[in-house]
Each structure stands twice: as C-alpha cells, then as structure tokens.
Amino acid sequence: MMVLYSGTICPFSQRCRFVLFEKWMDFEIKDIDILNKPNDISIMNPYGKVPILVERDLVLYESNIINEYIDERFPHPQLMPSDPIMRARVRLFLYNFEKTLFSNIHKLEKRNDDIDTIEARNNIQNGLIQLAPILSKNKFMLGDDFSMLDISIAPLLWRLDYYGINLPKNAAPLQKYAERIFSRQAYIESLTPAEKIMRR
Structure with missing residues (x-):
C-alpha cells in the first residue's frame, strides 16, 4: 500500500492527496507537522521536505514526480494525456x-x-x-x-x-x-x- 507523508498545510502535499482521492485506491496518509518534522523525513528525502511517497522499497519526493507515478501505476481515471x-x-x-x-x-x-x-x-x-x-x-x-x-x-x-x-x-x-x-x-x-x- 502507498503511504504519503503529507504536510497538513503544504500546497504541494495537497496536490498528491488530491490525486490519491481521484484514484480511489488503497493508500495511507501520514500527517506531518512541517514546523516539527520527524527525523525520518530527512532520511527519506535529502532536502527534508514533504510530500514523500513510499511504496515497498520505492521512495519518491517532489509532488509532480509523485503524481505522475501514481497516474501511471493506477491509470484510471487517467490524469495525464495518452498522446x-x-x-x-x-x-x-x-x-x-x-x-x-x-x-x-x-x-x-x-x-x-x-x-x-x-x-x-x-x-x-x-x-x-x-x-x-x-x-x-x-x-x-x-x-x-x-x-x-x-x-x-x-x-x-x-x-x-x-x-x-x-x-x-x-x-x-x-x-x-x-x-x-x-x-x-x-x-x-x-x-x-x-x-x-x-x-x-
């Protein structure tokens, strides 16, 4: 199951939450206080920022990269053009x-x-x-x-x-x-x- 580490007021994290809910697949959202981030955030993302997506041994950061991966992994409804x-x-x-x-x-x-x-x-x-x-x-x-x-x-x-x-x-x-x-x-x-x- 995908796990999204998401800032509760972060617009970039909200992008990823939006995609996940559009897809209606199984996922977990872990809310992160961006003013008091746990240490493992910097381990998963060397820039120390959210959002971060984890699926098995895959760790992704940067909202547009995360969202394209989700769209390709779960193509319905398709959010990127096929052409x-x-x-x-x-x-x-x-x-x-x-x-x-x-x-x-x-x-x-x-x-x-x-x-x-x-x-x-x-x-x-x-x-x-x-x-x-x-x-x-x-x-x-x-x-x-x-x-x-x-x-x-x-x-x-x-x-x-x-x-x-x-x-x-x-x-x-x-x-x-x-x-x-x-x-x-x-x-x-x-x-x-x-x-x-x-x-x-």
Missing part, C-alpha cells in the same frame, strides 16, 4: 507553473508585508490573470478533460485569500473554474482541517 505530444505540453505547463507561480509561495508563507512578499503576490496575480482567457472558453485547462494541470494549480487557487492575493474582475473565468474544481468530491476529501479554514 505523447499532449503529455509533453502538459509537462511544460507544469514546469511553467512551478517557475512563475509556485516558486513565489515560500515568500508568502512568512506572512508579512515586506517587499519580497508584495512582489511574490504580484507575480502570482499576474500569472493567474494570464490564464483567465484560456478558462473563459474551457471547462478545465485541457478543455472538457480534467487533468494533472487542474490538480497542480488547485491548491494555490484555494489559498488566494490566505496569501492576500486579490484577483481583478477580468479574472472571473478563473474564479468560476476554481469553484468547479473545489466542488469535486476528491478535492473536498483532500483538504485537511487546517486547509479548510484557509478560505473564506
């Missing part, structure tokens, strides 16, 4: 999400209003605004098909209030898109008690 060209494009999107959006999160976790935090909020806001036109026509990032792209960005969209990020009116398609994701049963199941209170 190799589309799959490559999704991976490129995921990479861009990390560089333009999620790379700013660690600055926001400090919960202050210094110059770095304000810049991080602006970077995320501008990056999300650029996605709005795609979602004015599509139900999900890849059209009608729910995919790994939607799973990847969902934890950030859930935390916008918590991070102090306000979206303008022209981002309304993005907000409607977020509500579609948040209404999924797997997403609701993926939330920890601490995450549920992050959003008004």
